[in-house]
Amino acid sequence: MSTADDMKDPIPEVMPLIPLRDLVLFPNLVVPLFVGREKSIVALEEAMRGDHHVALVAQLLPDTQEPGVADLHVVGCVGTVLQELKLPDGTAKALVEGVARMRIVEFVSMEPYMQVRVEVVEEAATSDLETTALMRALVGDFEKAAELGKPIPQEVLMAAGAIEEPGRLADFIAFHLNLKSEEKQVVLEAIEPRDRLDKASLFLHKELQILELGSKIQNRVKESMSASQREYFLREQLKAIQQELGSYDEVQAEMDEYRSKIADAGMPEAVEEKALKEVGRLEKMPSAAAETGVIRTYLDWLVGLPWTTEDDEKLDLVEAKRILDEDHYGLEKVKERILEYLAVHKLTNAQRGPILCFVGPPGVGKTSIGKSIARSLGRKFIRMSLGGVRDEAEIRGHRRTYVGALPGRIIQSISTVHTRNPVFMMDEIDKVGVDFRGDPTSALLEVLDPEQNFAFQDHYLDVPLDLSQTMFLATANDRSTIPQALYDRLEVIEVPGYTRAEKFHIAKDFLVPKQLEQHGLTDERLDFTDEGIYTIIDYYTREAGVRGLERQVAAVCRQKTMRLAEGDDVATQVTRDTCESILGPYVHRPQVAERRGSPGVVAGLSVTPAGGDILFVECTKMPGKGQIILTGNMKSVMQESANTAVSFVRSKAERLMLDPDWLKNIDLHLHLPKGGVPKDGPSAGVTMFTAVASLLLNAPVKPDVAMTGEISLRGKVLPVGGIKEKLLAAHRAGMKEVLMPKQNERDLDEVPKEIKDDLSIHLLSTMDQILPLVLLPPLVGERPSLPPE
Numbered sequence: 001m002s003t004a005d006d007m008k009d010p011i012p013e014v015m016p017l018i019p020l021r022d023l024v025l026f027p028n029l030v031v032p033l034f035v036g037r038e039k040s041i042v043a044l045e046e047a048m049r050g051d052h053h054v055a056l057v058a059q060l061l062p063d064t065q066e067p068g069v070a071d072l073h074v075v076g077c078v079g080t081v082l083q084e085l086k087l088p089d090g091t092a093k094a095l096v097e098g099v100a101r102m103r104i105v106e107f108v109s110m111e112p113y114m115q116v117r118v119e120v121v122e123e124a125a126t127s128d129l130e131t132t133a134l135m136r137a138l139v140g141d142f143e144k145a146a147e148l149g150k151p152i153p154q155e156v157l158m159a160a161g162a163i164e165e166p167g168r169l170a171d172f173i174a175f176h177l178n179l180k181s182e183e184k185q186v187v188l189e190a191i192e193p194r195d196r197l198d199k200a201s202l203f204l205h206k207e208l209q210i211l212e213l214g215s216k217i218q219n220r221v222k223e224s225m226s227a228s229q230r231e232y233f234l235r236e237q238l239k240a241i242q243q244e245l246g247s248y249d250e251v252q253a254e255m256d257e258y259r260s261k262i263a264d265a266g267m268p269e270a271v272e273e274k275a276l277k278e279v280g281r282l283e284k285m286p287s288a289a290a291e292t293g294v295i296r297t298y299l300d301w302l303v304g305l306p307w308t309t310e311d312d313e314k315l316d317l318v319e320a321k322r323i324l325d326e327d328h329y330g331l332e333k334v335k336e337r338i339l340e341y342l343a344v345h346k347l348t349n350a351q352r353g354p355i356l357c358f359v360g361p362p363g364v365g366k367t368s369i370g371k372s373i374a375r376s377l378g379r380k381f382i383r384m385s386l387g388g389v390r391d392e393a394e395i396r397g398h399r400r401t402y403v404g405a406l407p408g409r410i411i412q413s414i415s416t417v418h419t420r421n422p423v424f425m426m427d428e429i430d431k432v433g434v435d436f437r438g439d440p441t442s443a444l445l446e447v448l449d450p451e452q453n454f455a456f457q458d459h460y461l462d463v464p465l466d467l468s469q470t471m472f473l474a475t476a477n478d479r480s481t482i483p484q485a486l487y488d489r490l491e492v493i494e495v496p497g498y499t500r501a502e503k504f505h506i507a508k509d510f511l512v513p514k515q516l517e518q519h520g521l522t523d524e525r526l527d528f529t530d531e532g533i534y535t536i537i538d539y540y541t542r543e544a545g546v547r548g549l550e551r552q553v554a555a556v557c558r559q560k561t562m563r564l565a566e567g568d569d570v571a572t573q574v575t576r577d578t579c580e581s582i583l584g585p586y587v588h589r590p591q592v593a594e595r596r597g598s599p600g601v602v603a604g605l606s607v608t609p610a611g612g613d614i615l616f617v618e619c620t621k622m623p624g625k626g627q628i629i630l631t632g633n634m635k636s637v638m639q640e641s642a643n644t645a646v647s648f649v650r651s652k653a654e655r656l657m658l659d660p661d662w663l664k665n666i667d668l669h670l671h672l673p674k675g676g677v678p679k680d681g682p683s684a685g686v687t688m689f690t691a692v693a694s695l696l697l698n699a700p701v702k703p704d705v706a707m708t709g710e711i712s713l714r715g716k717v718l719p720v721g722g723i724k725e726k727l728l729a730a731h732r733a734g735m736k737e738v739l740m741p742k743q744n745e746r747d748l749d750e751v752p753k754e755i756k757d758d759l760s761i762h763l764l765s766t767m768d769q770i771l772p773l774v775l776l777p778p779l780v781g782e783r784p785s786l787p788p789e
Helices: 038-049 129-147 154-162 164-178 181-189 192-245 248-265 269-284 290-304 317-326 334-347 368-376 408-415 440-447 502-519 530-540 547-565 577-581 589-593 636-651 685-697 723-732 742-750 753-759 765-775
Strands: 015-018 030-035 053-058 073-086 092-109 115-120 354-361 380-384 421-426 473-478 490-494 527-528 570-575 601-608 611-623 628-631 666-671 705-707 737-741 760-764
Touching: 015 030, 015 038, 015 421, 030 570, 030 737, 038 053, 038 073, 038 092, 053 092, 073 181, 129 154, 129 164, 129 192, 164 181, 164 354, 164 421, 181 192, 248 269, 248 290, 269 290, 290 408, 317 368, 334 368, 334 490, 354 368, 368 380, 368 473, 380 408, 408 421, 473 527, 473 705, 502 527, 502 530, 502 547, 527 547, 530 547, 530 570, 530 577, 547 577, 570 577, 601 685, 601 723, 611 685, 611 723, 636 685, 666 685, 685 705, 685 765, 705 765, 723 737, 723 742, 723 753, 737 742, 737 765, 742 760, 760 765
Parallel strands: 015 053, 354 473, 354 490, 380 421, 421 473, 527 570, 601 705, 628 666, 705 737, 737 760
Antiparallel strands: 015 115, 030 092, 053 073, 073 092, 092 115, 601 611, 611 666
């Protein structure tokens, strides 16, 4: 090791040069220097043999291995080597003190080391007030940097405060700021002390901004970490308390189970986030809190819903047709429309389609058609009865703020079958009620709209559930009571009542075997003959469907089962006499017998929610002052039809060979039996006209004639609805002739052929055609006839 003896020797003009990488030496500062390049080691040794002075200049690029003249800065620092230490690997370590700024004037030699001629840069003394203020601000900012986290030792701060020379202060602060080499070189090349202070102050201000921003970020992180640590400590304390109470394992296991179920449920991201939030709330709550039960129930509903679960659908139209034929006799038009629907569903593979609504009288198989559709698709079947539902919450559920709140019946049903693509039948959609608790049909608008039900939101769940994969069906008895907005979303398929022949085949092929099996009987023990089945149809039931027919068949089976239980094991044939002995006297008799030979009594045809029906119109007269009395629970439209019929008879009195003033001395009374049933509509106009004319002419109407049609004051017969149901009712009642408007002729295409073959159908254009077709000879006087006009 060598040591310099004299530090105050004058600076020579020519001296060795050592290029510096990533290092800038300032005057009056001491730095350690590691020398590894061969030329630099030779230059260091030459300086140690001489006066210890060496020129230290920074390279333009630190990566240059053998720098030349163009690779070095011009301004550098003259340094005095205080100590030198040879290292085992051939390199050297030196302790160098900066003496003065210098500028390279000339490169004297490049081998075996760099030797340069230098010019020492003298510094001018400056001591004005502005410079003093700038020095104090620089020291203040330097201390502020230390406060903001800059690793500056305390002794360095004290030393900076003690420096009185402006240039030296700038060099000192620039060196300890750990600036980049390029920035330190800028300060080094600033010859004027005032200029050097400005540049050092600029770099220090930039460093302060970085330090302040870093401090803000660190404070935010610290606050976040503090909150996390606080939550962690609280959780650990909670765990410790739960462990002391012996409930930690159960609570944690339950939370882990909920999280696992949520992850496996396949929920949408937003729903899963909400479910996990509820788990977090439950985890923080004391187990005895009242709300824990509410949250648990809510989570159970969420994880129990089929968010992604679907049944595999296997649709074969041939198999679907076989299933429909197997489950239902007749209904060919209905089956054809269902197969069309399924074909479109198969080819397009689209779940969104029309909502089928089966409208027809009770007992014709509307609900069982839905079951057959589900069976043909291989899907699960849900039936939800809407009859009497008056609370909107039944559909959409209650909000969780209410005690005992639950989801609506739609969500409950979907959760029960645990698949999101069942066949969902809404039964009796026309019997939904409205009261102060809301309108359930309005809640159904979203469910039954394919454009909206992909995000159905139940009030209880408060998250959207996709119902677009669910196939919705509906049934109704009376389309007129379905709200228009809801009706607009449905595709209505009329399911008509059954004919007598269809009822016979349904009873023989479906109902009788079913009831025999349910009552533990065989057809050897109880044999239903064709005569017996027809007897039940004709004399013990009068309906559009077959529900009453099935009940009567069951009644016969029960009698036989009771006798078997008593030991009477004799085979029985169900004939007309057997039916009368078991079921009692005939409940229904042919209606034509009820009105034979009675002027003023006419059979009309009507349509009810239970199908077509016979509607008798009775008319009588009594001494009076021309009053027209209408009874039988007639509504306004039917009352207008009655007045129209009377007015037309009065206008045609001369042609009917009646006294023009026939109404002056009598009161006319029109009555419709079954007064407990409201009646309305214009289709009884023809019947009322015939009844009034029959009474006044004292001429009975043929007992096997029924009629329907609206009338006008001009004598026209106008079209009406429900022709198919009315003709079926006429056929069931044993009528032989039917009068109907000619404009309804196209509706006969929907009527079964066997019905049209059994009935003589007369098509009416004007009211003049009616009386010659239906009136029998008058009981007094001649048979009337309407002469041509």
